[in-house]
Amino acid sequence: MGVRLDNVGIVVEDLDAAIEFFVVLGLECEGRASVDGDWAGRVTGLPGQRVDIATMRTPDGHGRLELSRFREPAPAADHRRAPVNALGYLRVMFNVDDLDTVLDRARALGAELVSTEVVDYRGVYRLCYIRGPEGILLGLAESIG
Structure with missing residues (x-):
């Protein structure tokens, strides 16, 4: 069975600023889209979600970040200033x-x-x-x- 890491997701408030930051680090914006509809809510467990996303690609083409800005529902928690030893995905x-x-x-x-x-x-x-x-x-x- 083959396994490949497709992307890592990061939820942000300011999508344009996040894109600019990752471009400065050397990533390229592969594309932007809006995601909504019944299927999206069934995947994430957030019915009625409306999300703007941008896919950022590393120059070697192997790594991707998916930056997301939720328009609906509003973010439920804020972990942006968690210390480096916090549980969960970190960096x-x-x-x-x-x-x-x-x-x-x-x-x-x-x-x-x-x-x-x-x-x-x-x-x-x-x-x-x-x-x-x-x-x-x-x-x-x-x-x-």
């Missing part, structure tokens, strides 16, 4: 070619380091966590080994 990790350049571009859009530094992991990776728009938690890694 997405990206491997980048030039961590310092990516950090500079992300900071220009308001991203902040979770810690005070970028860490060298055993001479193999430079790593950090950042909070992007709406507090979205991301990991960034640059291979150095």
